[in-house]
Amino acid sequence: MRRESDTRIKLLQTALELIWENSYGSVSVDDICNRADVNKGSFYYAFKSKAELAVAAFEHHWNEKRPLLDEIFSSQVPPLTRLENYCDYAVRDQLAKYEKFGKLCGCPFSSIGSELSTQDEQIRRKAQELAERKMKYLSSAIRDAIAEGSIDAGDPAELAREVFCYVKGLIMEAKIENNPDILKCLKKGVFHLVAARPIAALS
């Protein structure tokens, strides 16, 4: 297991940042290199192409977020609390980026996935893969919630997809309206979907 080089990591982080805040199509390899303070040649030494960089940046970003997701969705936490904490996290994440960049930037995986999935199969597959990974967290939490009787029986995978799509759709709409207030009804919608009441109202 060789460690990723500094240059490579700097490119991955810079690329995700730049593309997240703008779009894949509007960010050039030169832009990324300039911001990362890396030469073009080094870029193409580290990555075969711009698309390959995007795929690697996806994976890198996922790996950075994963410990937090593992914690949020830990089976040590009551299943509905997991869902609630995930909602809070998703909103917090958007607001943090909003304050840093001044604009609502949405979910990078969805935005870039949606931009490129009809054009670049490699990127589409990666976006799909990451979506599936996230849905696993959700379906596991939902399965546990059903098992303990806190939500009605139903297909956990299907419910997870409904929740996932709702969250991604809401975040996208918040981006399009560039309005953080829209995120306020994220949790409400999620609990509508799983037909349970937020924990605060339960306890």
Add this chain to the structure above:
Amino acid sequence: MRRESDTRIKLLQTALELIWENSYGSVSVDDICNRADVNKGSFYYAFKSKAELAVAAFEHHWNEKRPLLDEIFSSQVPPLTRLENYCDYAVRDQLAKYEKFGKLCGCPFSSIGSELSTQDEQIRRKAQELAERKMKYLSSAIRDAIAEGSIDAGDPAELAREVFCYVKGLIMEAKIENNPDILKCLKKGVFHLVAARPIAALS
């Protein structure tokens, strides 16, 4: 009220088609001109810029779809039936494009809006405006459903946003997974959100 010229309309249709199937960033003015069989000069005679064309293409596409939406959401139709018909229409629309182009292309307003809303304020505002128009149909149907008692009381505007975001999120996810099967749970999720049962199960 002057009629829009043939050239202008051909450019509007071609541009929407091309950008819908690919992305704004990957489609050049030359691409649009070639496909529409129009010269570059005529393009810039008809539109100030590529971005202005995109905005006009949005409006044009909306106007083409509007009669159908007016029919679907007519107050002559029972409110839950309106929702159900809208779900069916949204799915049918995606499948039609899927069969014509061979790929799931998602919602053009959302895809393009999401791609460009951090970069081009003009396009962002138009995408927002069209989203608001569509949510009006939904909130009106939901308000009527509450009035007739077929769904529980709640803020119609907020519920409409939840439904809207869910639908857009699901369609985006179907695009990212390039899998029409995902659309199958569209209706179920919508009726989860409004906490009503599909009409078939009611009657």
Add this chain to the structure above:
DNA sequence: GTTGCGCTTAACCAACCAGTCAACTAAACT
């Protein structure tokens, strides 16, 4: 101390980009 290797440097490329423009056409108005 020199050889080999991982990595960086900066110049370079052809294709392409959005946008411009002066010349042109064809029909409508006077």
Add this chain to the structure above:
DNA sequence: AGTTTAGTTGACTGGTTGGTTAAGCGCAAC
């Protein structure tokens, strides 16, 4: 017939694109 107007044409610009390449650097192994 002459002039205005609305629209068309395609060559052109200057800058940018993703990607390439040959030369060079620093350092560890021998």
